[in-house]
Amino acid sequence: MSAFPAGTAAAAGLACCHICRKLAPQALRRCPRCGGSLHLRKPESLQRTLALVLTAALLYLPANLWPIMTTSQLGHSTENTIVGGIVLLMHHGSYPIAAVIFVASVLVPISKLFALSWLCWSILRHHPASHRERTQLYRATELVGKWSMTDVFVVAILVALIQLGGLLRVTAGAAAVAFGGVVIVTMLAAESFDPRLIWDQLETVDE
């Protein structure tokens, strides 16, 4: 029995070129049009995704524990972590900004990591969850991933704008690098994930 549902290109031994999207027999190994290598599915997609998700999770720890921003005010410097900054903003009554930063810096990366992990896990374990739900989850992951750099942007803009010499100065902390790493690695993880694996477990191409 073929690993791929009947009626699909994969089942027919046809692969889509990654670069020029030409459908060609996988046996050729090379795309007859552009010369790119042909794969039925992205090679080692699950392993890569899982490894990158794990890396992102590891990077997420220092990104939250270390200060992301150091504010020097008349020689007296204050360091703020991501969560600390959100709490501070809430204390000052800036709930909308606090909410934006919370969503962009905490909610999005975590949900993305969990979503990718769960997708990989469900594929590996042949979880009987609905492929429709998994597809929606994947789409949501793709959607929020575009916004995950917000916090890094906030820091970058503040650092660039607030430089008043000894009076007031904002510098980026070590967590900004770690957080940037989290965002990049999750993007790569989402990139290496082959969504077609979701549907490969379907018996037939229905509907």
Added chain:
Amino acid sequence: MSEARAEIAERRRISIIWLVPLVALVLGIGMVLYTFVSQGPLITIVFADAEGIEAGNTKIKVLNVEVGLVESAKLGDDLSKVVVKARIDKAAAPLLREGTQFWVVRPRIGTQGVSGLGTLLSGGYIQLAPGTGEPGVRSFEGLEEPPITPAGTPGLQLSLLSERAGSVSSGDPILYKGFRIGRVESAELDLESQGIRYSAFITAPYDALVTSNTRFWNASGISVSASADGVAVDTAALETLLIGGVAMGLPEGIEPGTPVAPGESFELYASFASVNERPYKRSLQYVVRFPQSVRGLRPGAPVEYRGVRLGRVERLLLREQALEGLTGQGMPIPVLIRVEPGRLELPDTKKGMEELAQAVEIGVGHGLRATLATGSLITGSLYVSLDFYPDERPAEMGSFAGHATIPSITTGLAGMEQKVSLLLDRLNALPLDATLDRAGQALASLNRVLDAPDTRALPASLEATLGELRETLDSVSAESALQTRLLQTIDELDRTLASLRGLLGTLEQQPNALFFNREAVEDPQPPAGSP
């Protein structure tokens, strides 16, 4: 078939991508380990008040370099203190020693200027002043006030004891010849001695100036004093006049002495005058009991020996006298005097004291007495004068209230007064009335004698006698016969004496002339041939 093979190969092959999380993990663990290993010690500082201390925010600084961060500030177990836990950088851990001081830097305005202004905006921080003791201490008591002298400053720590707090307070300068060489660090009431104990610090290299004979006195304010020596006005530098201060120096004519150990105690004199009053450390105390008025004798009045200052009057021992019992027989007033051997150029030591005590004891046997003398006729102040009165009966030293006594006599104005009153008493005691009575009787009997007829006849017979006397005198006058005859007799006697002289001359040249005739003597001839 080829698909199946591919599937197996995919499952078996472990992608190189797993190196990425592995490297991230190793780096992460490495960083955690590094942080843990390089983490400095956690110390505990106990403060009375947490003003300006904020957990996770307040820094600990040395020389304005950050060396630690306060991690928590909580109430202590007994809820009366603030226990601050702070993480100190590993590199700064050797600063944590016995004697290391911590205090919160806040804006302060004092006599030494304004400090800590930067903390107005930035918030306070905890200053660390490293100590010099054993390292490895992790628990400290925070100071409420910044120390005047940070721990570890080279110099000399001293204690100054004063009876009254006066105008000296912590932070006041210590001056030597008007130059600032140190500071008063703290002042506290010593319950044991009921005095004020000041902690003073003399900064190096001036600490070498402090020796065993150094005196400290309160140099603040203006002191005006009127005493047996007259009126004296003392002022110090303007700064000390305004904010107070302690002056340091040697009394006149005193050797510096030996260097002192840290923590040595010195007396803080009330003024420079009182330093000169009591420039000597060793003194002997005697009691003199005066059987006369001591009005004008004040504590501090001089004690002199033939005009040389020996010491001072301490006080009247009335309480001790009362304890001994009032006899109701005109008790003398006991006066405690202090005599200093150093004033007589004796060594200011125990040996000098013994020497002086011996001299006084021998002196009393030879008539050494204490008297009250008038120092100033205007103020009426008295002083105690010691001198020898060899006419006094020999006396011995007694004892009163634990002190040896020096016998006293009264001289001076008081002595004169006493002598005059003695004289008047004697005059009073003379039997004048009886004498006058007898004189009156004598005069009466004389009157009777004069009134008698015989006495009245006396002038007439007296006149007759005088007449006869005149006649007798007339008979011996120059023209009288008696006189003429007397002159003739004298002339004859003269002639007789002249012839007798001739006889005597002959006898001298020729003793045998009484028996033989006079021989003729040839005239002497000059010898021939003489030119």
